[in-house]
Amino acid sequence: MDQMDVIDGGFAAPVFNAQTVFRAVMDAMARPGTVQQVAGLAQPPAPLAATAGAVALSLCDHDTPLWLDAGLQVSSAKSWLGFHTGAPLAATPADAHFALVANPANLISLENFAQGTQEYPDRSTTLILQVDSLTDGAPLHLEGPGIETTDSIAPTPLPRHFVEQWKQNGARFPRGVDVILAAPGAVACLPRTVRAKTMEA
Amino acid sequence: MSDIATYNFAYLDEQTKRMIRRAILKGIAIPGYQVPFASREMPMPYGWGTGGVQVTAAIIGPEDVLKVIDQGADDTTNAVSIRAFFQKVADVAVTTETAKATIIQTRHRIPEYPLTEGQTLVYQVPIPEPLRFLEPRETETRKMHALEEYGLMHVKLYEDIARHGRIATTYAYPVKVEGRYVMDPSPTPKFDNPKMHMSPALQLFGAGREKRIYAVPPFTRVVSLDFEDHPFEIQTFDQPCALCGAAQVYLDEVILDDKGGHMFVCSDTDHCETRQACGHRGHLSPDILEPAQ
Amino acid sequence: MYVAVKGGEAAIANAHRLLADRRRGDRSVPSLRIEQIVEQLALGVDRVMSEGSLYDRELAALAIMQSRGDLIEAIFLVRAYRTTLPRFGYTRPIDTAAMQVERRVSATYKDLPGGQLLGATFDYTHRLLDPELATDAEVATPEQREGDGQRMARVSEILAHEGLIEADGELPEDHLTGDITREPLEFPMERDIRLQALSRGDEGFLLALGYSTQRGYGRSHPFVGEVRIGEVELELDVPELPFPISLGRIRVTECQMVNQFKGSAKAPPQFTRGYGLVFGQSERKAMAMSLCDRALRAGELGEDITAPAQDEEFVISHSDNVQATGFVEHLKLPHYVDFQAELDLVRRMRGEHEKRQATDQTETREAAE
Numbered sequence: 087m088d089q090m091d092v093i094d095g096g097f098a099a100p101v102f103n104a105q106t107v108f109r110a111v112m113d114a115m116a117r118p119g120t121v122q123q124v125a126g127l128a129q130p131p132a133p134l135a136a137t138a139g140a141v142a143l144s145l146c147d148h149d150t151p152l153w154l155d156a157g158l159q160v161s162s163a164k165s166w167l168g169f170h171t172g173a174p175l176a177a178t179p180a181d182a183h184f185a186l187v188a189n190p191a192n193l194i195s196l197e198n199f200a201q202g203t204q205e206y207p208d209r210s211t212t213l214i215l216q217v218d219s220l221t222d223g224a225p226l227h228l229e230g231p232g233i234e235t236t237d238s239i240a241p242t243p244l245p246r247h248f249v250e251q252w253k254q255n256g257a258r259f260p261r262g263v264d265v266i267l268a269a270p271g272a273v274a275c276l277p278r279t280v281r282a283k284t285m286e287a
Numbered sequence: 288m289s290d291i292a293t294y295n296f297a298y299l300d301e302q303t304k305r306m307i308r309r310a311i312l313k314g315i316a317i318p319g320y321q322v323p324f325a326s327r328e329m330p331m332p333y334g335w336g337t338g339g340v341q342v343t344a345a346i347i348g349p350e351d352v353l354k355v356i357d358q359g360a361d362d363t364t365n366a367v368s369i370r371a372f373f374q375k376v377a378d379v380a381v382t383t384e385t386a387k388a389t390i391i392q393t394r395h396r397i398p399e400y401p402l403t404e405g406q407t408l409v410y411q412v413p414i415p416e417p418l419r420f421l422e423p424r425e426t427e428t429r430k431m432h433a434l435e436e437y438g439l440m441h442v443k444l445y446e447d448i449a450r451h452g453r454i455a456t457t458y459a460y461p462v463k464v465e466g467r468y469v470m471d472p473s474p475t476p477k478f479d480n481p482k483m484h485m486s487p488a489l490q491l492f493g494a495g496r497e498k499r500i501y502a503v504p505p506f507t508r509v510v511s512l513d514f515e516d517h518p519f520e521i522q523t524f525d526q527p528c529a530l531c532g533a534a535q536v537y538l539d540e541v542i543l544d545d546k547g548g549h550m551f552v553c554s555d556t557d558h559c560e561t562r563q564a565c566g567h568r569g570h571l572s573p574d575i576l577e578p579a580q
Numbered sequence: 581m582y583v584a585v586k587g588g589e590a591a592i593a594n595a596h597r598l599l600a601d602r603r604r605g606d607r608s609v610p611s612l613r614i615e616q617i618v619e620q621l622a623l624g625v626d627r628v629m630s631e632g633s634l635y636d637r638e639l640a641a642l643a644i645m646q647s648r649g650d651l652i653e654a655i656f657l658v659r660a661y662r663t664t665l666p667r668f669g670y671t672r673p674i675d676t677a678a679m680q681v682e683r684r685v686s687a688t689y690k691d692l693p694g695g696q697l698l699g700a701t702f703d704y705t706h707r708l709l710d711p712e713l714a715t716d717a718e719v720a721t722p723e724q725r726e727g728d729g730q731r732m733a734r735v736s737e738i739l740a741h742e743g744l745i746e747a748d749g750e751l752p753e754d755h756l757t758g759d760i761t762r763e764p765l766e767f768p769m770e771r772d773i774r775l776q777a778l779s780r781g782d783e784g785f786l787l788a789l790g791y792s793t794q795r796g797y798g799r800s801h802p803f804v805g806e807v808r809i810g811e812v813e814l815e816l817d818v819p820e821l822p823f824p825i826s827l828g829r830i831r832v833t834e835c836q837m838v839n840q841f842k843g844s845a846k847a848p849p850q851f852t853r854g855y856g857l858v859f860g861q862s863e864r865k866a867m868a869m870s871l872c873d874r875a876l877r878a879g880e881l882g883e884d885i886t887a888p889a890q891d892e893e894f895v896i897s898h899s900d901n902v903q904a905t906g907f908v909e910h911l912k913l914p915h916y917v918d919f920q921a922e923l924d925l926v927r928r929m930r931g932e933h934e935k936r937q938a939t940d941q942t943e944t945r946e947a948a949e
Contacts, residue, residue, distance in 0.1 A: 100301065101295065101296045101301060102296070102348065102349065104301065104304070104305070105304075105346075105347075105348040106348065108308045108345075108346070109346065109348060111312065112308070112311060112312065112315070112346065112489075113405075113489075115312050115315045115316060115504075116315050116489045116502075116504045116505055117404075117504070117505055117506075144305070144308070145305060145308065145309060145312075146305075147302055147305055148302075149302075149306065149762075150309070183309075203433075204433040204434070205429050205430070205432075205433045206323075207317050207320060208310070208313035208314075208317060208320065208322045208323075210313075212309075212312065212313075231318050231465050231503075231504045231506065231507040231508075232315075232504040232505055232506055232507065233506055234485075234487075234505075234506040259467070260317050260320060260467065260468075264312070264313075264316045277315060277316035277317075277504075278316055278317070279316065279317070279318065279465065279504075294664060295664075298664070299664075300664060300666065303663075323764035323766065324764055325761070325762050325763050325764050326764065327663045328656075328659040328660045328662070328663040328902065329660060329663075330660045332656070332902075332905065332906030332909060332910065333902060333903045333905075333906030333907055333910075334903075334906040334907035334908075334909065334910030335906060335910050335913065337906070357913070357914060358914045358915075358916055358917045359917060362588050363588060363914055364588045364591065364592060364914075365913050365914075366588075367588035367589050367592060368592060371589070371592075394913075395915070395917045395918060396917055413907070413910070423893075424767075424893055425767050425893060425897075426767050426768065426893065451929060452932070453929075455925060455929075457918070457921035457922055457924070457925050458917070458918040458921045458922075459918075474915075474918050475917075476917055476918060476920070476921040477921070478921070496903045496906060496907055498764040498765070499764075522921060522924055537917070537920075538920070539916055539917070539920055540920055540923065554917055554920075
């Protein structure tokens with residue numbers, strides 16, 4: 087593993103870069119279906135992509151156990167995340183505050199992650215899914231808080247049976263996971279409140 | 288003697304900002320639910336807007352334009368003080384014009400001028416728990432929210448009707464958010480409640496002393512609690528603003544002498560000034576009075 | 581004619597200039613120096629360090645000076661500074677048995693290993709004002725002896741020998757000590773969190789609550805097992821090193837209250853404890869804290885919770901004087917928007933009330949005619 091891979095590629099201006107990325111994520115979470123631009127502020131080692139890396143830098147630290155999917159576990163991205171965020175690795179998905187997923191298509195099912203409790207529904211995992219595109223996939227029609235009528239995005243790749251899994255996630259409300267979709271140069275979000283349908287449904 | 292440290296951009300250290308930012312995201316994802324957060328001591332007293340200040344400090348960036356109001360006015364002392372704080376620690380642009388602001392921190396009012404997409408309204412909240420005065424224990428109220436058990440609130444409102452013939456709550460009037468959580472809108476007059484419903488702006492609430500953050504995303508249903516035979520209604524005023532002539536706005540009563548003389552003027556100072564600049568006049572406007580003198 | 585009030589900014593700036601002037605007072609009187617406050621108002625400094633949760637005498641003294649001697653304001657200044665400091669790590673628990681003891685008294689034994697040491701105490705002074713202090717008279721040098729470096733066993737250890745006192749208390753194996761400055765409080769709470777909150781809690785509030793338990797509101801039959809004051813070493817574990825690093829010494833006051841306990845379904849008859857620990861020298865606070873700690877263990881020991889001092893949410897939610905001051909004093913901020921709403925409601929209800937009375941009177945008259 088190249089030592090420089092681990093040390094380089096963090097935020098050039100940590101205070102302002104973190105704020106920029108957070109605001110993009112906040113706006114995306116507040117208005118699901120909208121796509122917020124995030125310029126390449128971080129350069130993590132593969133297979134972690136720039137946007138997902140930047141989101142992790144802006145939100146994760148010592149206080150947030152992080153779960154990595156198999157591809158990230160065995161890569162230098164793991165050390166990069168450790169070096170730049172200080173986040174400990176979560177022992178199980180149910181302990182994770184954040185889950186970083188380089189390959190959503192192979193993701194374990196959403197119910198494995200922390201769902202929060204009825205008293206503390208905020209204690210659930212936020213998944214950061216690294217996607218190739220927010221426009222090239224099968225369109226998801228979205229409704230719910232943050233959306234005036236309806237909106238749509240078309241992220242790809244997504245976890246298997248995503249629409250069905252997402253419906254079950256919504257049925258657990260107020261418990262449930264939230265999703266940040268990190269695409270090249272942009273983010274979109276799916277808070278647990280959003281309802282998603284595909285065209286044919 | 289130790290050198291007094293230099294402070295970070297927007298005062299808070301980055302770790303604290305991340306903690307608050309995570310709470311904000313969860314708050315947005317669970318509209319109306321109060322997210323506990325490790326509120327910090329701020330350089331202004333608890334109860335003076337520390338929750339709102341922490342939320343603003345966590346979201347603000349160099350591109351933002353900040354407006355701060357207290358009682359609807361930009362020139363009340365605490366609004367002046369908080370605005371000056373952010374000018375000092377974040378060197379941020381400030382404005383009094385609602386339309387020009389990207390972040391508006393407020394205590395007790397929602398601006399009259401309709402908010403737009405992309406704006407964030409940050410409320411300072413003293414007691415975030417709408418059930419607190421019915422049940423002082425956090426352990427109990429948390430259970431009630433978990434079980435969606437809000438009967439107590441309806442009983443309270445109904446007792447009002449039985450005793451006074453009407454719901455006698457005029458401010459901090461409880462709302463239900465997206466059909467799930469009963470939420471305290473902060474001590475805004477109930478006049479402002481309808482503005483929260485399906486607002487294009489993001490609404491964030493910070494309670495520093497009570498260590499809670501909550502949120503209402505844009506375009507979210509916010510319904511004031513009521514009964515079929517006693518529907519929710521807002522305050523109405525018998526006269527328009529004496530300075531700008533605006534109707535359907537919230538008015539402050541200004542005492543003119545010790546013989547009962549008073550007048551009503553806009554509580555939202557920016558709204559009033561903007562209207563006057565556009566030529567609107569009320570019946571006690573200096574321009575109307577002076578020619579007559 | 582009405583002109584809206586403007587100029588908040590100028591008013592604030594002028595008020596602050598006046599405050600600075602009043603703080604300094606008569607310029608012909610020499611200004612206080614920080615070291616004078618540290619040396620001569622040491623117990624005030626200790627209280628600010630303790631409730632400010634920051635062990636730094638000079639900063640506490642500066643805060644006292646800046647706050648014109650208002651200790652709660654000084655505590656607030658220290659807290660607002662403390663909160664911005666980076667955190668390097670957590671020290672090992674301090675070992676108070678290894679304390680360099682300057683004062684140690686026990687009310688439960690006439691004599692005990694290590695002896696009774698009165699130390700610098702107001703106890704047994706006659707509270708007569710001493711005009712000599714005003715004349716800056718020479719102060720005699722006290723008798724002193726070298727410390728022997730011996731551990732001084734704590735009274736609780738002596739009682740534990742006989743098995744007559746409960747053990748130190750246990751937390752689950754995987755329990756990580758909490759930190760109330762980093763995590764929001766959650767009720768019910770573990771004792772570690774509660775003790776932290778009590779240690780930075782308001783001295784006056786805890787004193788009154790402790791006192792209330794002595795007057796029957798949650799009676800706990802307390803004896804001062806011991807109070808000790810002195811310096812303890814702070815040690816930090818550094819992962820890269822095989823031994824802990826010494827960071828220096830701090831002065832603390834520790835109180836172990838020993839309480840009678842007749843036993844319950846859960847526990848045999850034995851003595852129970854209340855614990856108090858604060859920065860610097862403050863017996864009053866440490867003792868009040870240990871009374872409150874014991875009272876708050878009612879649930880754990882299977883006792884009825886009947887008194888305010890036993891009510892965890894009530895005590896812990898209201899013990900922080902920085903929070904309490906802020907919220908009480910915020911009532912002086914403008915509330916006229918809400919007051920207007922209430923005014924309007926009262927006027928309408930009054931109008932309806934008068935109309936009703938008028939109708940009632942007319943009806944009575946008509947009925948009479």
